[in-house]
Structures are given as structure tokens and as C-alpha cells.
Amino acid sequence: MMDRIKHAFGPEVPGLLGFLLLVVMVFGVTAPNFLTAANLGSIAFQLPELGILTLAMLIPIISGGFNLAIIYTANMAGLTLAFVLMQFGGAEAGVGPFLLGTVLALGVGALSGAAMGAVIAYIGAHPILVSLAMMIFLRGLGEFLTKGGDISGFPPYLATLGHGSVIGIPVPLILFGLCALAWHVLLTRTRHGFAARMIGSNLKATAYSGVHAKRTLVLIYTLSGVMCAIAGILMLSRFNSVRVGHGEALLLVTVLACFLGGVDPFGGFGRVVPVVIALVVLQVLSSGLNLLGANQHLSTAVWGLFLVGVMILRWGAGRWKERQRGRS
């Protein structure tokens, strides 16, 4: 059973599930309102935003790169949708403009990703640097277009996307589930996902084995951009407003979640399921601390310390295994 889980979802899963159980038990005992429907519901509504952004960060990291522009790509996509809705009457805009805006927003996300991918693949510049420049550019562009203000007043039906539930399951959570499933299938079942992992392990060897590595890289960042756009649209409907810089603080948290989920920082290895569990652990930690009266900042600190702790445990486990192997 254990082996099958490890094989299907990655060796980190049992450990992370153990952590999750521990955290839930500790907070269940210490925080009186922790195991209530209201609290679990609020976790379910908060998770998807960070979750989808983390998925956008995941694929570039698996390919041995980074995408530091995710937040501002999401903002720009949200802005695109907002502009379209405003053109069609703001709060009175119908479903047609929303669909048009969504398509354009996804297009903007894809375009920004594709541009980064092209520079990374065809010029061979370092992904951190390229995405950093893109981040600075998009932040500037967004601030230029909005003059630093925010756009709000969207049609009421968008609230369903941000706050609604279908048979008791929050709509954002469904959206996140679908995105995560798509990413899982992409990474484990498709040629492209396989190529992405191989590129992360060894770019040159992959190129020499007949994979069009450059095109794959462009596609990786394009997909990452599309995922950012989905996050941007979700953020728009959750806050009923768009502001450039919204979610800024989540950038490094997404990287943290990926590493916590056992993604190799050098690329090549990483799975969706452990990352999703890591996200749940982070969100549960934050919400439990919140119930105990701590603020968001303490959660941020605990997230950081938690990652260090997990890395130290992994290091210890690695050494222990080596010693066992040495004995036998």
C-alpha cells in the first residue's frame, strides 16, 4: 500500500501526509474552533489562489528554471479582463464580454510566458534573470496603465466564481482541483511533461536525444503564463477588484510550497500531488495560528522555519539511509 502510494505520487507523500495529520491534530486540540465547518470552509476558499499560482511556478522549476513574473502576469491578465468588462459597462456587463475578456486574459498570460520562454530558450539567458526582468516590466506596465490605483465594480455573477459553492464545494476549490489534475496529467502522462522533466535533468542530453528542447521550453513558460492568467481571473472575482501588486507577497511563498512538496530546486524532479499536500499544510498552519490569535506575519515566519525544518529532516533521512546502505 505504502509502496504503491510512493510509486504513484512520489516518495514525499507519506511524510507530508504525516505532517498534515500532526498539524491538524495539534490545532484540533489547541484551537477550539479549528475543526469546524466554517474554518475548514475558509481554508478551502483561501487555498486555490496560492495553489494555482504555485502550479504556475511548478512547471518552470521542474524544467530547471524559475518564473518570478507569476504575480504580475496574473495581475496583468486580471487587468485585461477588467478593462474588457469596463468597456462593456462595468457592473452591467453580460456573460459575453466576460468570456471575451477571459480569452484575452489567457492570451495575455500566454504571451508574457511565451516571450520569457523564447528569450530563455533561444538566447540561453538565465531564467531567474529573464523572469525578473519580465516581472519588473509587467509591474511597470501595470502601474503605468492603472496609475497605481485599482479597478473595481464588476458584474455580480462574478461573485459566484469567487465565493460560490456547488453542492457544498467552493467553486475556487473546484477550479484549483481541475488545474491541479490537468498539471498532474500533463506531467505524468504526456510527452511534453516528460520532456519538461528531462530538460530539468539535462538540457543538452535532452536536445541531443531528439527532443525539440527550445520549443518545449517556450511551451513550458507559455503554460505557466496561462496558469497565472487563471489565477489572475480568480483573484479578480474573489476581491471584486484588480490592483497591480495584489498578491505580491505570495511570490516567494509559491517557491517555498514547491520546495516543501519535494520539487528538486535544480529541476528534473517534482510531482503535483505532494505540492498540493504541501499547500494544504501551509494553509492549515496559517489558519490554525490565526485561530490561536497570531497574525499573518507569524504564519509567514512559521512557513519559513517549517521549510528549513523539513529540509533538515530530509537531510537527516538521506544520511540515515546512506548509513543503512553502508551496513548491509
Place this chain on the structure above:
Amino acid sequence: MRDFLRAYPAEAKLLAVLALLCAFLSIASPQFLTLVNLTSLLNNNAVNLIWAVGLLVVLIAGGIDISFAVGASVVQYLVVSALIGMGGGGWAVGIALAMAFGIGLGLINAALIHGFRIISIVVTISTFNAFFGLLMFFTSGKSIYSLPDWLSRPIYLWELQTEIGWADIRLPVAVMAACLFATWFLIRRTTTGRQLYAFGDNPEGARRAGINIWLMQAIAFGWCGMMAGIAGLMQAHITKEVVPNALIGRELDVLAAVVLGGARLGGGRGSVLGCVLGVALVAVAQNGLNLLGVSPYAFKMVVGIIILAAISTSNIDLATMLAPKRRDRE
């Protein structure tokens, strides 16, 4: 000349671009090439440059540090609280404390990286979150406005009245110059510096050559932390206040400028000159846009385009373009 181009290709290109930009701006805007403008540029970028040379040492040693700007905030807060606690203090005590706290934070990073073999980006992203979260938690986000007198009083080292106002050089510029010199001396004139380059280029090779890698990590991250601490104190001196969340987010801009200046992500390459040029290019571009009357909201966008353009042309090799044609390739 050709030796310079060959040894410092990124720096040479950057210098050419910067020279072109300056030439253009001095024609397009009468205010650009004035002492008032140039000295204010220098005063405004001293803190960034101090950070930049600190980060440079980490990059040369093959690491990356995301936590330094947040670290600077922590140091600011600790130093100023300590100074108020001891009833004043002075510059010597202030700088010594800032350096000590900064080195302490850097050594935490180094210990985690070396002790548990975690790569630097994971460690510094964790400590970034930990430092910032703990700082905001313990201070409740409150700023300190009542700095000791000596710290909030601007110190002019040189001033000159011109037709359009006062041109002056302030204390942070001198501190920056000292930091630049110290870093240059460390990486170019000491054995430790050679070892840092070697370690960044090939850690395993350096280890087998007998270099103490724990020492290398400690020096690199300790140096970066020390510079971050000094920069934090200077920032408090300039703004006359300590705001715990004022510096967060600056780390990525500094990183972009340093890498633009030719430091390689992955280690083994980079120079103080490159740092200066990288920071200068971004600063001059913003200053120029301001003088040309471009909306301030567009600054960042143009800076992003400049960095993207600089990366995209990074394949063009000036040394081979300027070299005399050779018929053979033996």
C-alpha cells in the same frame, strides 16, 4: 583595451551602453550633466550599491541570497532599538553593531546551507520569510521615528552652490566607497578572494584542492550580511526613520542590477566594476526618464525593457568584433 574586453565582456558592453545613454541624455536634457543632478544620483544610489557588492560576493561563491534586504530591515530595527536602549551611542558603535548583527544573520544562512547541504535559494527564501515574519510579528509593524540625533542629522562631506542649487555629497556615499573598496580588495587582492572564485566555479574541485568550503560559505554570506547591515543603517540615516516593511521587495531589483553587471548566477564570475555599472545603468535610465518628463509610472516598465534588451543581446561579443581579423583558427 582588448584585454579588458576579453576579460570583462559584460562590463565592457555595459560601459558602452551607459556611455551612449549618458551622451544622449546630456544632449536631450540640459539638467542631466549638472553637478546637482549627478551628486543626487550618487546620494540616492549609495544604499543599492552597498547591497549590490554584498550580493556580488555571494554570487561569485556560487550562491544566491534573497534575504538580504529583509535582513537589512531586521538589522535596522535591532541596531536602532539597541542604540536607544543604551541612550544614544555614536557612529562607531552604530556601524559596529550593524556589521555584527548583519554578519550574524548571514552566518545563519551559511550554517543552514553548509550544515544541512540545502541549496542557498531554498535557505534564503526560508530565512526571507522567517526574518520578515518575525520582524513584523515582534514589532507589530510599528515604525521608529525617534532616532538618536547623530543618526538622523545629515552629514555633508562636500558641498558647492551652483546656479541651480546646492550640489552635495553625503555620508552614505563615503560609506559606499569604503564598501566598494573593501569588496574589491577582498575578491581581487586576497587569497580568500581567489578561493571564492574557485569555489563558485567548481565547488567539488575547490574542495579537493583543499579549500575549506565551510569557511567560503561563511565568508560569502557573512560579507553579504555585513553589507546588508551597513546599508540598512545608512537607509535609516537617510530616511530618518525605521519602517520594518520599507525594504522588502528591493532584493530582486538589486539582484537584477548585479546580474546585469556580469555576475553569473551559478558562480565564478563577477566584478565590483560590473556592479557599479549595473546599478548605474538602472539609476541613470530612471533619472533620464524623469528629466525628459516621462510619467513616473512608466519608469519601471522602461527599466524592465532595458534589462530584457541587455539580456537578449548578451550573445554579442565585443572582443571578437573589435579583434583584428585572423585568417586561421588553429
